[in-house]
Amino acid sequence: MLFVLGAVATIIFFMFRLMPGSPLTAFIGTTFTEEQHDLLVKKFGLDKSLFEQYLLFISNTLQGNLGLSFTYNKPVMGMILEVLPNSIILTMFSLMIAYTFGIIVGAYLAWKRATWVEGIGIPVVLITRSAPEFWLGMIALALFSFQLDIFPAGGTSAPGHIYYNTLDKLLDPQFYHHLILPSLVLAVYLQGLPLLLMRSNMLEVMQEDFIFMSKMKGLSSWTIVIKHAARNALLPVATAFTLGVGFAFGGNVVIETVFSWPGLGRMLVFAVSSSDYPLAQGTFLFLAAILIFMNFLADILYLFLDPRVSYKTRN
Amino acid sequence: MVKNLFNVLKKDPYALTGVLIYLFFILVAIFADLIAPNDPLRILFNSGGLARNIDPGREFLLGTTSNGRDIFSQLVYGSRNALYVGLTAALAVALVGTIVGLISGYFGGWLDNLIMRCADITLGIPFLPFVIVLAAFLGPSSWNVVIAISILLWPNSGRVIRSQVLSLRERAYIESAKVSGCSNFRIIFIHIGPNILPLSFLYGSIAIGWAILTEASISFLGFGPSDVISWGFMLQDAYSSQALSLGAYFWFIPPGICIVLMVVAGFFICRGYEEILFPRIKN
Numbered sequence: 363m364l365f366v367l368g369a370v371a372t373i374i375f376f377m378f379r380l381m382p383g384s385p386l387t388a389f390i391g392t393t394f395t396e397e398q399h400d401l402l403v404k405k406f407g408l409d410k411s412l413f414e415q416y417l418l419f420i421s422n423t424l425q426g427n428l429g430l431s432f433t434y435n436k437p438v439m440g441m442i443l444e445v446l447p448n449s450i451i452l453t454m455f456s457l458m459i460a461y462t463f464g465i466i467v468g469a470y471l472a473w474k475r476a477t478w479v480e481g482i483g484i485p486v487v488l489i490t491r492s493a494p495e496f497w498l499g500m501i502a503l504a505l506f507s508f509q510l511d512i513f514p515a516g517g518t519s520a521p522g523h524i525y526y527n528t529l530d531k532l533l534d535p536q537f538y539h540h541l542i543l544p545s546l547v548l549a550v551y552l553q554g555l556p557l558l559l560m561r562s563n564m565l566e567v568m569q570e571d572f573i574f575m576s577k578m579k580g581l582s583s584w585t586i587v588i589k590h591a592a593r594n595a596l597l598p599v600a601t602a603f604t605l606g607v608g609f610a611f612g613g614n615v616v617i618e619t620v621f622s623w624p625g626l627g628r629m630l631v632f633a634v635s636s637s638d639y640p641l642a643q644g645t646f647l648f649l650a651a652i653l654i655f656m657n658f659l660a661d662i663l664y665l666f667l668d669p670r671v672s673y674k675t676r677n
Numbered sequence: 678m679v680k681n682l683f684n685v686l687k688k689d690p691y692a693l694t695g696v697l698i699y700l701f702f703i704l705v706a707i708f709a710d711l712i713a714p715n716d717p718l719r720i721l722f723n724s725g726g727l728a729r730n731i732d733p734g735r736e737f738l739l740g741t742t743s744n745g746r747d748i749f750s751q752l753v754y755g756s757r758n759a760l761y762v763g764l765t766a767a768l769a770v771a772l773v774g775t776i777v778g779l780i781s782g783y784f785g786g787w788l789d790n791l792i793m794r795c796a797d798i799t800l801g802i803p804f805l806p807f808v809i810v811l812a813a814f815l816g817p818s819s820w821n822v823v824i825a826i827s828i829l830l831w832p833n834s835g836r837v838i839r840s841q842v843l844s845l846r847e848r849a850y851i852e853s854a855k856v857s858g859c860s861n862f863r864i865i866f867i868h869i870g871p872n873i874l875p876l877s878f879l880y881g882s883i884a885i886g887w888a889i890l891t892e893a894s895i896s897f898l899g900f901g902p903s904d905v906i907s908w909g910f911m912l913q914d915a916y917s918s919q920a921l922s923l924g925a926y927f928w929f930i931p932p933g934i935c936i937v938l939m940v941v942a943g944f945f946i947c948r949g950y951e952e953i954l955f956p957r958i959k960n
Binding site: 378488489637 | 797801802803804806807810814886890893894900915916929932936937940943
């Protein structure tokens with residue numbers, strides 16, 4: 363995991379360093395003197411060689427220092443930590459909804475194999491998976507915010523309202539009022555994967571010998587489905603959930619932009635479009651770190667949940 | 678195989694729907710010049726001056742944008758970009774995944790190790806953020822999506838193809854090919870390659886939907902080219918021109934429906950295709 367993280371960090375560093383144009387163009391006003399320019403170049407360490415810059419970048423990153431934002435002149439790390447809770451809450455909230463819904467409906471669709479329910483259910487699920495998240499978000503906004511005026515049009519609070527800290531935010535009902543629309547839209551997009559996964563797992567598990575055995579024992583179909591089949595079918599879904607966390611963070615970029623949700627994704631979009639390289643680099647690195655950690659966690663979880671995996675690899 | 682294909686299409690209404698949707702969009706893209714009444718980027722005028730924010734009607738089938746551009750014509754031309762991005766991305770993913778899988782599986786050893794480590798690293802790069810950064814790096818162009826997809830999606834197809842190659846290379850006919858003095862190159866591309874081609878097609882067809890969705894997202898975020906009409910560009914235009922608060926549903930609903938149709942058609946075809954490849958799924 364650390365190897366992958368290091369490699370990704372290296373790629374990110376060189377990718378941003380090789381970008382065309384001077385990274386300071388956004389920062390320097392036209393009235394700056396040569397002296398001021400040199401001072402800035404020195405301040406951001408741009409006068410050193412590429413290799414020195416790289417070493418500096420790695421050692422700083424290890425110490426949790428991601429540099430200064432060009433546009434805000436504030437530490438990137440602080441800015442990331444400030445918006446991180448928003449992203450985590452949005453992601454987790456919608457993943458919870460999506461996976462609860464997906465698991466239940468997926469199991470149900472497997473049970474209704476080869477009936478009209480499946481005939482309608484599967485295309486509907488596939489359609490929700492093909493709809494761009496931001497498009498669903500736009501429809502939701504036009505309908506529920508602008509036309510019906512039930513939900514706010516974006517952000518995390520009413521204009522002018524400021525949360526003092528994360529706890530204050532979490533206790534304020536208006537935060538949840540703002541959270542509902544984006545997280546539901548995200549959930550609509552995310553539920554397809556657990557649903558289809560759960561369904562195909564259930565179909566597979568239902569054919570196994572131990573299910574046949576329980577049928578012969580005379581257990582009710584409810585007991586078989588819930589106690590025996592669903593428990594086994596859930597294993598891959600648990601792994602998918604872990605992978606889903608890492609993936610959703612990267613994909614949140616669009617949802618956060620549509621709903622003006624101040625999270626990591628929106629910050630990345632802002633940073634890239636305003637050529638704020640340290641900010642873009644830091645956010646990207648953070649998103650990558652979450653993804654890599656979650657991939658790693660999924661591997662471990664799989665070994666832990668399903669002992670057959672380790673057994674297979676040993677042979 | 679071709680006969681099989683027709684049988685599956687006959688039996689599988691989903692796959693048939695998918696194929697029909699693609700045919701429809703291909704025809705629209707080819708004859709876009711004839712179908713679209715206006716130049717999608719031209720600013721139109723009518724008797725009342727600038728023809729902006731006009732509701733759908735006889736003159737403008739889906740109305741006009743806030744800049745006075747014909748929405749229906751944009752929709753028609755958007756199919757070109759979607760097909761172009763989707764198909765090139767599919768080709769790129771199939772090509773890269775296949776070559777990597779073949780080399781990695783056939784040669785094994787340190788080369789295989791190296792490639793698989795690269796796959797691990799690639800899987801650690803967040804997809805959409807990478808496309809955004811790449812778009813900033815290379816400048817706005819439809820190619821960014823194709824490049825990003827072929828850089829980031831090869832591990833999925835590559836790994837599956839590799840494991841297939843691992844079992845194929847142990848077969849007797851490969852051994853006899855080696856004994857008869859075939860070069861590695863020839864064995865890989867003449868003897869093993871054709872056997873894994875169906876898998877490459879499968880992963881390629883999955884990539885079509887991905888590419889179209891990604892292209893739309895990138896255009897929506899404002900990192901797409903501004904002189905090429907795409908459905909994502911239309912949605913971005915609508916979003917930033919307050920179409921939502923104006924309730925201009927006719928502006929932003931149709932492009933989304935086109936994207937959904939195109940991507941869902943890909944899913945349907947994949948499902949049908951999987952049944953040709955792995956018939957046991959049918960039960």
